[in-house]
Amino acid sequence: xxxxxxxxxxxxxxxxxxxxxxxxxxxxxxxxxxxxxxxxxxxxxxxxxxxxxxxxxxxxxxxxxxxxxxxxxxxxxxxxxxxxxxxxxxxxxxxxxxxxxxxxxxxxxxxxxxxxxxxxxxxxxxxxxxxxxxxx
Amino acid sequence: xxxxxxxxxxxxxxxxxxxxxxxxxxxxxxxxxxxxxxxxxxxxxxxxxxxxxxxxxxxxxxxxxxxxxxxxxxxxxxxxxxxxxxxxxxxxxxxxxxxxxxxxxxxxxxxxxxxxxxxxxxxxxxxxxxxxxxxx
Amino acid sequence: xxxxxxxxxxxxxxxxxxxxxxxxxxxxxxxxxxxxxxxxxxxxxxxxxxxxxxxxxxxxxxxxxxxxxxxxxxxxxxxxxxxxxxxxxxxxxxxxxxxxxxxxxxxxxxxxxxxxxxxxxxxxxxxxxxxxxxxx
Amino acid sequence: xxxxxxxxxxxxxxxxxxxxxxxxxxxxxxxxxxxxxxxxxxxxxxxxxxxxxxxxxxxxxxxxxxxxxxxxxxxxxxxxxxxxxxxxxxxxxxxxxxxxxxxxxxxxxxxxxxxxxxxxxxxxxxxxxxxxxxxx
Amino acid sequence: xxxxxxxxxxxxxxxxxxxxxxxxxxxxxxxxxxxxxxxxxxxxxxxxxxxxxxxxxxxxxxxxxxxxxxxxxxxxxxxxxxxxxxxxxxxxxxxxxxxxxxxxxxxxxxxxxxxxxxxxxxxxxxxxxxxxxxxx
Amino acid sequence: xxxxxxxxxxxxxxxxxxxxxxxxxxxxxxxxxxxxxxxxxxxxxxxxxxxxxxxxxxxxxxxxxxxxxxxxxxxxxxxxxxxxxxxxxxxxxxxxxxxxxxxxxxxxxxxxxxxxxxxxxxxxxxxxxxxxxxxx
Numbered sequence: 154x155x156x157x158x159x160x161x162x163x164x165x166x167x168x169x170x171x172x173x174x175x176x177x178x179x180x181x182x183x184x185x186x187x188x189x190x191x192x193x194x195x196x197x198x199x200x201x202x203x204x205x206x207x208x209x210x211x212x213x214x215x216x217x218x219x220x221x222x223x224x225x226x227x228x229x230x231x232x233x234x235x236x237x238x239x240x241x242x243x244x245x246x247x248x249x250x251x252x253x254x255x256x257x258x259x260x261x262x263x264x265x266x267x268x269x270x271x272x273x274x275x276x277x278x279x280x281x282x283x284x285x286x287x288x289x
Numbered sequence: 290x291x292x293x294x295x296x297x298x299x300x301x302x303x304x305x306x307x308x309x310x311x312x313x314x315x316x317x318x319x320x321x322x323x324x325x326x327x328x329x330x331x332x333x334x335x336x337x338x339x340x341x342x343x344x345x346x347x348x349x350x351x352x353x354x355x356x357x358x359x360x361x362x363x364x365x366x367x368x369x370x371x372x373x374x375x376x377x378x379x380x381x382x383x384x385x386x387x388x389x390x391x392x393x394x395x396x397x398x399x400x401x402x403x404x405x406x407x408x409x410x411x412x413x414x415x416x417x418x419x420x421x422x423x424x425x
Numbered sequence: 426x427x428x429x430x431x432x433x434x435x436x437x438x439x440x441x442x443x444x445x446x447x448x449x450x451x452x453x454x455x456x457x458x459x460x461x462x463x464x465x466x467x468x469x470x471x472x473x474x475x476x477x478x479x480x481x482x483x484x485x486x487x488x489x490x491x492x493x494x495x496x497x498x499x500x501x502x503x504x505x506x507x508x509x510x511x512x513x514x515x516x517x518x519x520x521x522x523x524x525x526x527x528x529x530x531x532x533x534x535x536x537x538x539x540x541x542x543x544x545x546x547x548x549x550x551x552x553x554x555x556x557x558x559x560x561x
Numbered sequence: 562x563x564x565x566x567x568x569x570x571x572x573x574x575x576x577x578x579x580x581x582x583x584x585x586x587x588x589x590x591x592x593x594x595x596x597x598x599x600x601x602x603x604x605x606x607x608x609x610x611x612x613x614x615x616x617x618x619x620x621x622x623x624x625x626x627x628x629x630x631x632x633x634x635x636x637x638x639x640x641x642x643x644x645x646x647x648x649x650x651x652x653x654x655x656x657x658x659x660x661x662x663x664x665x666x667x668x669x670x671x672x673x674x675x676x677x678x679x680x681x682x683x684x685x686x687x688x689x690x691x692x693x694x695x696x697x
Numbered sequence: 698x699x700x701x702x703x704x705x706x707x708x709x710x711x712x713x714x715x716x717x718x719x720x721x722x723x724x725x726x727x728x729x730x731x732x733x734x735x736x737x738x739x740x741x742x743x744x745x746x747x748x749x750x751x752x753x754x755x756x757x758x759x760x761x762x763x764x765x766x767x768x769x770x771x772x773x774x775x776x777x778x779x780x781x782x783x784x785x786x787x788x789x790x791x792x793x794x795x796x797x798x799x800x801x802x803x804x805x806x807x808x809x810x811x812x813x814x815x816x817x818x819x820x821x822x823x824x825x826x827x828x829x830x831x832x833x
Numbered sequence: 834x835x836x837x838x839x840x841x842x843x844x845x846x847x848x849x850x851x852x853x854x855x856x857x858x859x860x861x862x863x864x865x866x867x868x869x870x871x872x873x874x875x876x877x878x879x880x881x882x883x884x885x886x887x888x889x890x891x892x893x894x895x896x897x898x899x900x901x902x903x904x905x906x907x908x909x910x911x912x913x914x915x916x917x918x919x920x921x922x923x924x925x926x927x928x929x930x931x932x933x934x935x936x937x938x939x940x941x942x943x944x945x946x947x948x949x950x951x952x953x954x955x956x957x958x959x960x961x962x963x964x965x966x967x968x969x
Binding site: 155156157159186188189190193194200204207208210211212216217218222223225226227229230231232233234235236237238239241242243244245253255256259260262263264266267268269270271272273274275276277278279280281282284285286 | 295330354359363372378379380389403408418421
Binding site for chain 2: 772776779781788805808810812815816817820822
């Protein structure tokens with residue numbers, strides 16, 4: 154159902170810029186599996202390169218937040234934005250990084266609760282307490 | 290600019306159901322400060338009670354996810370939903386629970402990156418890889 | 426803070442197309458008050474005319490849904506879309522059409538609950554039951 | 562395509578907490594049909610119990626808003642949040658509670674119109690009229 | 698998976714108001730193809746007529762913005778709103794109006810970038826510079 | 834009302850990484866004005882550098898889409914995402930790049946129309962026509 158062609162591995166062989174990124178994805182993620190997101194981006198080399206460079210920096214370099222926490226933040230944003238693809242791919246990634254059923258249940262409860270209070274605060278247009286402001 | 294009255298502490302004195310919840314909020318959060326969200330909900334006792342019961346369960350009972358991770362998930366959802374009030378209150382809560390500037394910078398990078406790839410996946414309507422599906 | 430000029434009544438006097446719409450708004454709504462939404466649209470006559478024609482048709486002609494129900498649907502959409510202006514204006518309209526504090530509390534509870542279950546269904550990517558489908 | 566297992570009736574037999582909720586759902590909704598939303602939540606007992614308790618309270622206890630109006634508000638929020646599952650399930654529920662084709666057509670017109678004016682107000686960043694504010 | 702019946706050409710023959718609109722769609726778009734959006738709206742004549750009248754005015758009358766730019770704006774809104782149907786139909790329309798692969802890649806980069814900075818600005822709740830305000 | 838400090842020019846003098854980016858912003862945009870978005874990002878050097886590099890690439894390098902079209906896409910996304918800051922800054926940028934009042938009126942009409950049909954398509958869950966799919 155995509156609006157673009159999804160590049161197979163065979164087709165990527167003839168696309169050097171995409172090939173280089175696919176190779177790096179496999180090395181960095183330590184897996185031969187390259188998911189459809191990258192196969193779709195292979196249509197636009199510059200965007201593929203810049204998006205992977207950012208993902209690699211944000212999600213795969215050592216950081217103070219641990220890898221699972223980072224995936225949970227990613228799923229939270231994707232859920233609220235209604236991105237079916239991203240919810241699927243990052244929930245799978247969270248599981249691969251050790252997310253337990255209990256942690257997932259806790260995540261769901263928070264995501265649901267946040268959405269509910271977001272709606273309440275937006276519906277009542279509650280003014281921000283001055284205690285919460287850092288600068289004005 | 291709220292669409293409802295915000296109850297002061299003096300007014301809550303004459304509202305026993307709200308008073309009981311405000312008291313419990315102060316005990317559970319170990320702080321005398323009760324923010325505007327609860328002062329707005331004081332107009333509807335049943336909703337105030339049910340919302341606080343859920344928040345207390347989801348955010349303040351021992352869990353496998355640590356308190357800061359839970360706040361980061363909350364801010365992520367609130368950011369994507371565009372809830373100004375909730376972003377302010379939970380960013381302040383995250384800081385109170387020890388979020389460092391480095392952690393916040395990492396959080397922002399993930400929230401921004403997720404939003405970007407959400408847009409790309411939604412724009413290209415990328416089909417979900419079968420590898421990501423648990424049931425159909 | 427608008428990105429456009431807001432037309433005062435004096436200025437509208439020199440803008441015949443806007444003047445005609447403002448006059449009709451006052452007649453249909455039985456009130457001299459014309460809110461900022463229309464004062465902003467006065468910059469683009471065609472859009473002002475088409476928007477008012479649609480609002481008049483949808484919100485002010487006799488229908489099987491009663492006027493308060495229509496406003497509640499309007500606030501629900503505006504809340505989920507995070508439109509501060511629309512939440513304010515249609516909550517005021519709902520009150521003008523008789524919304525009680527109890528009805529508003531019930532509305533808030535539904536809007537909050539729906540947002541919570543939306544997040545849960547989107548997070549778990551729950552497949553639609555075939556029982557719910559009318560056509561495929 | 563779910564990210565979680567959907568529990569069949571046979572499997573729920575071995576899950577007492579889920580079984581108790583499924584039984585109550587059948588009693589309260591006066592129907593043997595339990596839709597996928599609950600079969601997904603059966604993976605996390607606490608969330609299943611709390612979500613059903615809230616839905617039962619908000620949607621199935623006597624209220625000043627009638628049952629159809631409540632479903633229309635639910636569909637409105639779900640539409641704006643882009644929750645395919647929730648739109649399907651609550652549109653079916655609205656029909657089961659008597660929504661006519663004419664009422665549905667009126668609902669669609671309001672949801673569409675609200676979304677349009679939400680976009681216009683957000684694009685022009687129209688300041689809220691002081692007449693609409695209850696507190697500041 | 699629709700919540701409504703999709704009208705076939707044969708069925709539309711017995712629905713004069715829908716038939717008149719379908720005829721006009723074919724004339725204005727210079728194509729015999731009528732997509733599902735209109736087949737769904739055929740259930741509600743008034744909404745079908747008003748929606749087509751607006752689309753015809755906004756998208757098919759001569760304007761200072763060229764036809765491709767208009768489609769790109771349409772896809773941008775649809776992407777951010779997570780409307781799968783609209784993303785598909787307007788991306789196809791953009792291609793029919795001459796969108797090249799390079800232009801599409803540029804569009805995707807902007808839509809992704811805007812979503813990222815939207816999240817950053819919303820997360821940090823950055824105050825609007827006075828230089829950007831036209832009126833207050 | 835920000836959740837972070839906004840760096841003044843004087844403070845940026847003692848922050849070499851931010852200083853280098855601010856200098857480049859001034860050169861590339863040919864203006865001494867640096868808006869609050871960048872003053873907020875100055876708190877996190879890596880994110881500031883990566884965000885500016887992307888914006889510079891996407892918005893300021895020669896492309897097949899003209900500068901005004903790019904700003905209109907940016908405003909469209911920002912409007913749908915409810916990002917007040919971004920709507921303000923990019924509407925100002927569009928005006929600086931020559932957007933006329935007529936073009937802005939046309940933009941608003943499209944953004945409003947798209948939002949309306951997004952809601953209709955999402956509410957009726959209209960299945961995508963096979964004619965619109967590029968791959969599956």
